[in-house]
Amino acid sequence: MTRWRLTVEYDGGPFMGWQRQDHGPSVQQAIEDALSRMTGETCAVHAAGRTDAGVHALAMAAHADIAKPLTPHRLREGLNALVRPHPVSILAAEPVAHDWHARFSCVGRRYLYRILNRRAPPALDRGRVWHVAVPLDADAMAEGARMLVGRHDFTTFRSVHCQSDSPVKTLDRFDVRRAGDEIHIEAAARSFLHHQVRSMVGCLALVGRGQWQPDDMRRALEAVDRSALGLNAPPDGLYFVEAVYPDA
Amino acid sequence: MTRWRLTVEYDGGPFMGWQRQDHGPSVQQAIEDALSRMTGETCAVHAAGRTDAGVHALAMAAHADIAKPLTPHRLREGLNALVRPHPVSILAAEPVAHDWHARFSCVGRRYLYRILNRRAPPALDRGRVWHVAVPLDADAMAEGARMLVGRHDFTTFRSVHCQSDSPVKTLDRFDVRRAGDEIHIEAAARSFLHHQVRSMVGCLALVGRGQWQPDDMRRALEAVDRSALGLNAPPDGLYFVEAVYPDA
Numbered sequence: 351m352t353r354w355r356l357t358v359e360y361d362g363g364p365f366m367g368w369q370r371q372d373h374g375p376s377v378q379q380a381i382e383d384a385l386s387r388m389t390g391e392t393c394a395v396h397a398a399g400r401t402d403a404g405v406h407a408l409a410m411a412a413h414a415d416i417a418k419p420l421t422p423h424r425l426r427e428g429l430n431a432l433v434r435p436h437p438v439s440i441l442a443a444e445p446v447a448h449d450w451h452a453r454f455s456c457v458g459r460r461y462l463y464r465i466l467n468r469r470a471p472p473a474l475d476r477g478r479v480w481h482v483a484v485p486l487d488a489d490a491m492a493e494g495a496r497m498l499v500g501r502h503d504f505t506t507f508r509s510v511h512c513q514s515d516s517p518v519k520t521l522d523r524f525d526v527r528r529a530g531d532e533i534h535i536e537a538a539a540r541s542f543l544h545h546q547v548r549s550m551v552g553c554l555a556l557v558g559r560g561q562w563q564p565d566d567m568r569r570a571l572e573a574v575d576r577s578a579l580g581l582n583a584p585p586d587g588l589y590f591v592e593a594v595y596p597d598a
Numbered sequence: 599m600t601r602w603r604l605t606v607e608y609d610g611g612p613f614m615g616w617q618r619q620d621h622g623p624s625v626q627q628a629i630e631d632a633l634s635r636m637t638g639e640t641c642a643v644h645a646a647g648r649t650d651a652g653v654h655a656l657a658m659a660a661h662a663d664i665a666k667p668l669t670p671h672r673l674r675e676g677l678n679a680l681v682r683p684h685p686v687s688i689l690a691a692e693p694v695a696h697d698w699h700a701r702f703s704c705v706g707r708r709y710l711y712r713i714l715n716r717r718a719p720p721a722l723d724r725g726r727v728w729h730v731a732v733p734l735d736a737d738a739m740a741e742g743a744r745m746l747v748g749r750h751d752f753t754t755f756r757s758v759h760c761q762s763d764s765p766v767k768t769l770d771r772f773d774v775r776r777a778g779d780e781i782h783i784e785a786a787a788r789s790f791l792h793h794q795v796r797s798m799v800g801c802l803a804l805v806g807r808g809q810w811q812p813d814d815m816r817r818a819l820e821a822v823d824r825s826a827l828g829l830n831a832p833p834d835g836l837y838f839v840e841a842v843y844p845d846a
Contacts, residue, residue: 359721406722430719439721471678473607473687474654478722 351417354425355446356381356395361437362406362585363477369400377401377438381412384432388425389418398456398593402545404585406478408462409441411593413452450595458522458594459542463535463551464587467528467558479532480551480587486558488533492526494557494564495535498550498571499524504543505574507553512544517574519543526554533558536591548588552581599665602673603694604629604643609685610654610833611725617648625649625686629660632680636673637666646704646841650793652833654726656710657689659841661700698843706770706842707790711783711799712835715776715806727780728799728835734806736781740774742805742812743783746798746819747772752791753822755801760792765822767791774802781806784839796836800829 358381366374370382378395385393398411416425425443433440449455466472466479467486498504501520508517523538535554537547553570556562570578606629614622618630626643633641646659664673673691681688697703714720714727715734746752749768756765771786783802785795801818804810818826 359718361722361724408722426718437721437724439718441716441718468689470607470674470687470689473685474609474656474726476609476685 356412357442358410359439367403380436388428398452405588407590460538460592462589465533468531488528491554491558494567495524497568507549508543509545548583551583604660605690606658607687615651628684636676653836655838708786708840710837713781716779736776739802739806742815743772745816755797756791757793796831799831
């Protein structure tokens with residue numbers, strides 16, 4: 351039995367999310383089904399993050415245990431052939447130690463959020479960005495974002511469905527920058543609460559519109575109260591960018 | 599009657615191309631139908647370039663004559679509401695002189711070609727890039743591209759369906775650069791022959807693979823013979839980027 355680390359890109363649009371569901375397609379199921387057809391084994395695939403419906407990944411980390419002898423090349427090429435027509439691509443496959451775990455060994459997660467900030471709706475990036483038609487003040491958003499960096503109780507930015515033991519997390523990075531017509535928001539932490547990035551981005555958009563002052567981000571945080579939440583940003587603009595591991 | 603200049607972004611994937619066809623959807627028809635519903639008039643829309651099936655546009659220039667009085671804001675917003683669900687977005691609408699013509703006034707056209715050069719197929723950019731799995735030598739491609747810059751008879755790189763009066767064109771720019779996993783090729787000229795960019799890019803890919811030497815680009819050009827053509831690159835990676843006008 352070999353434990354394989356997989357690096358996976360996917361378009362979250364057609365999926366109910368990463369995790370296998372009874373009521374619709376999931377990224378996990380797409381990969382597990384392709385693996386079963388390839389190996390004849392029943393393989394469970396575990397990921398560093400369980401992204402929601404519509405959330406994309408540039409490089410999700412995952413692992414699976416496979417008995418059949420395979421080379422990295424054959425595993426990657428075979429999976430990519432069998433996972434079609436799902437918009438999922440295995441970027442890399444490599445053998446790892448048996449105690450390596452995509453979720454529990456992960457010490458850092460990085461997300462990107464893309465806002466398309468122009469009057470006209472997206473044609474090419476439909477489903478890949480959050481379209482905000484009113485002009486946003488990226489500098490004010492950056493100032494608001496800085497209020498959340500550090501170790502805090504993020505209860506305000508937590509979904510009711512969150513299964514995390516504690517609402518206390520350390521946000522290592524939360525940067526906002528304008529890139530042409532887009533505003534890019536990068537968030538990095540050891541781990542995030544459910545809906546945390548989308549909740550924080552939704553509030554930042556209120557700051558960008560001038561409905562909130564940058565300091566209102568701090569007030570919302572310090573309220574430690576979900577009813578202080580302004581707005582949850584849609585999944586379309588969210589990308590899982592990177593999972594960090596100790597030896598990587 | 600006002601002549602309006604429109605700037606249009608579109609995803610070429612679901613269309614037979616820019617130009618209205620009897621046998622399938624076109625970008626032209628999508629915009630003309632939306633205009634008719636908005637104004638009650640029969641409006642013809644003319645574009646700077648008639649892109650092929652599957653070719654995208656970041657900012658196609660077009661024009662239409664409309665009798666109904668409109669503001670730029672109302673025209674753009676109304677068209678964007680009515681053109682749905684087609685992946686077409688009107689970025690800008692502005693009144694222009696009656697003798698301004700999107701196609702005949704245009705003095706420069708710029709295209710981008712995106713090659714995804716990695717083993718794994720695209721998940722997020724499916725239909726938006728040409729996937730070439732074998733490693734390409736971008737430096738050799740850049741050297742080959744330089745052989746085509748200038749005023750030449752481009753018969754080798756011309757489709758049999760080309761309606762241009764002359765195969766002699768001046769290629770102002772033809773640049774190749776690596777951008778991470780991608781290779782970006784930019785082409786600029788006053789005008790191009792039918793399939794010219796895709797034909798030139800297809801040959802450059804042969805250079806990138808080492809099947810052609812950079813100098814074979816010059817030999818193909820000097821052959822002035824379509825049978826010297828190596829390979830036509832698929833439409834997926836091609837984007838109309840910009841139309842240039844004298845006063846712009």
